[in-house]
Amino acid sequence: MNQPSYNLIYQLNKYTALTIKLIQLVSFQLLSNIQTIEYQLKSVVNFRLRKNIFYICGVWILMGMGLRAQSPLNDYLMIAAEQNPALKAKYNQYLVALENANQQGVLPDPNLSFGYFISPVETRVGAQQLKLSISQMFPWMGTLKTKEQAATSIAKARFEEFEEAKNLLFLNVKTKWLLLFEVQEEIRITTENLRILRSYEPITKTKYESSLVSLTDLVRVQITIEQSQTKLELLELKKASLLGDFNTLLNRDLNTEVIINESLEINSQHNASLDSVLVNQPGIKAAQANLEAVDSEVILAQLKRKPNIGVGLDYVMVNKRKDMTMADNGKDVLIPMLTVSLPIFGKKNQSVIKEAELKKEVIAGQYYGLQNQLRNTWNTTEFDIQTALKELNQIDSEVNKTQTLLSILISEYTNDNRNFEDLLATQQKLLQLQLTKIKSKIKHREALYKREYLTGSTLNQFK
Structure with missing residues (x-):
């Protein structure tokens, strides 16, 4: 091998070695930073994981105590x-x-009754047309x-x-x-x-x-x-x-x-x-x-x-007489009622x-x-x-x-x-x-x- 070729190869090897060394240094630094970041991340994750595990265990313990308390x-x-x-x-x-x-x-229900005279009952003041009664019993x-x-x-x-x-x-x-x-x-x-x-x-x-x-x-x-x-x-x-x-x-x-x-x-x-x-x-x-x-x-x-006592009211509607004129002609009738049961037996x-x-x-x-x-x-x-x-x-x-x-x-x-x-x-x-x-x-x-x-x-x- 001639001298120029040898010098060229020597220079290339020198620069190659320097380049590899530089790459190693950069890689080492990057790896260190990555490991530091990774360690920090792991610390945070581990802390949170430990915290969650502790929390979950506490919940399970409390649930277990509750289950034991509830038979x-x-x-x-x-x-x-x-x-x-x-x-x-x-x-x-x-x-x-x-x-x-x-x-x-x-109280018992009141009684309401209605009657209609098919054949009107003639009175002095007129014919009775219908009758309406309401009553209430009181024990x-x-x-x-x-x-x-x-x-x-x-x-x-x-x-x-x-x-x-x-x-x-x-x-x-x-x-x-x-x-x-x-x-x-x-x-x-x-x-x-x-x-x-x-x-x-x-x-x-x-x-x-x-x-x-x-x-x-x-x-x-x-x-x-x-x-x-x-x-x-x-x-x-x-x-x-x-x-x-x-x-x-x-x-x-x-x-x-x-x-x-x-x-x-x-x-x-x-x-x-x-x-x-x-x-x-x-x-x-x-x-x-x-x-x-x-x-x-x-x-x-x-x-x-x-005895039971009852009160009531009867109403009778009376028609007017047309064959004569008189006082109270056709006047309706109101009859207050009082009822008493007789417990005679x-x-x-x-x-x-x-x-x-x-x-x-x-x-x-x-x-x-x-x-x-x-x-x-x-x-x-x-x-x-x-x-x-x-x-x-x-x-x-x-x-x-x-x-x-x-x-x-x-x-x-x-x-x-x-x-x-x-x-x-x-x-x-x-x-x-x-x-x-x-x-x-x-x-x-x-x-x-x-x-x-x-x-x-x-x-x-x-x-």
């Missing part, structure tokens, strides 16, 4: 109160009684007010009967919900027990194949597993039946799923008393209202012995009074009978609460001891291959204790729900 059982009670057809019928009966009360306390003093009071008391009684029906509906919904809860817990406990039994089977089978245990141990565990499977299937069938009963109370499809995600906490403290039951229970209030209505009916029966009136008094005795007997029934139910409920609490204490003690015994038997069987029959029996005893504990909890909560029914406390929550 699904309360939702079902509200649905039952709104959809149950029998309860709607009770409410319509109250509306009917209320409308009937609005019709009382007013004896106090009758209208007493009727209104009686109808109002009956409407009040119908309302309290509606409240009693709703109170009883709430108790039925709670009871069915408890039965569903019981079956769900039985399924859960039985499933866990089945899982434990199935874990015994391969161990026992391995020991049998190793000639460490007899065939009876393997057969025993297989029989116990089959029994648990059958029981689990029966529990599922029972749950389906109870589900239909529960949804019937809510007047919806029988197969609608029911959410049961609560635990039955034991609370032995309460502020209710029998005195509050005998005052606030809707059935008692309904009986009291019926007594008030009957008292008004007795007064009405006595007032029927008094004393036997009938005495029978009405006697009927009202007997009716009062019937309702009074029902009222005092209901009080006695509520006292008995209250005492039974308190007994159930106390016995359930004692049963739970006893069962807790037995469960702890049985679990200790089960651990010992498992250790003995694992190490020495003995007492397998006792192991299975203890495992099944633990299962029965767990199921009995659930039943005692159900018994305790059911008694609490009965107490709420007696005091009407659930009704106050939905007013």
Whole structure:
């Protein structure tokens, strides 16, 4: 290569290197700026994202707290109160009684009559052509007010009967919900027990194949597993039946799923008393209202012995005489009228009074009978609460001891291959204790729900 060509190539390489270096510097600077901008953008985006995530999490937490505060059982009670057809019928009966009360306390309709003389009646001043009469009857003093009071008391009684029906509906919904809860817990406990039994089977089978245990141990565990499977299937069938009963109370499809995600906490403290039951229970209030209505009916029966008084006015149109001229010729006639009813049939009136008094005795007997029934139910409920609490204490003690015994038997069987029959029996005893504990909890909560029914406390929550 000659010298000029070499110099040319050298200069080109030099300028090329400088150009590449310059491009690298510019690219590095641009990349740095882009990374800075990108980092700033990421910081802003991350801050906003973190802020939104924090906000969303807060909303979910508050919603979760609200969901926990609002029990699904309360939702079902509200649905039952709104959809149950029998309860709607009770409410319509109250509306009917209320409308009937609005019709009382007013005067009877006035009477208006019209008569036309086909053959005119001749009088001195002319022939009578037509007759127009209007009259109004007035019951004896106090009758209208007493009727209104009686109808109002009956409407009040119908309302309290509606409240009693709703109170009883709430108790039925709670009871069915408890039965569903019981079956769900039985399924859960039985499933866990089945899982434990199935874990015994391969161990026992391995020991049998190793000639460490007899065939009876393997057969025993297989029989116990089959029994648990059958029981689990029966529990599922029972749950389906109870589900239909529960949804019937809510007047919806029988197969609608029911959410049961609560635990039955034991609370032995309460502020209710029998005195509050005998005052606030809707059935008692309904009986009291019926007594008030009957008292008004007795007064009405006595007032029927008094006469009704009516006033009226007759107008007679008289034609003028054409055959002569006289004073007051053709003068129309106005006749004021006074009417008095005569309650002279004393036997009938005495029978009405006697009927009202007997009716009062019937309702009074029902009222005092209901009080006695509520006292008995209250005492039974308190007994159930106390016995359930004692049963739970006893069962807790037995469960702890049985679990200790089960651990010992498992250790003995694992190490020495003995007492397998006792192991299975203890495992099944633990299962029965767990199921009995659930039943005692159900018994305790059911008694609490009965107490709420007696005091009407659930009704106050939905007013």
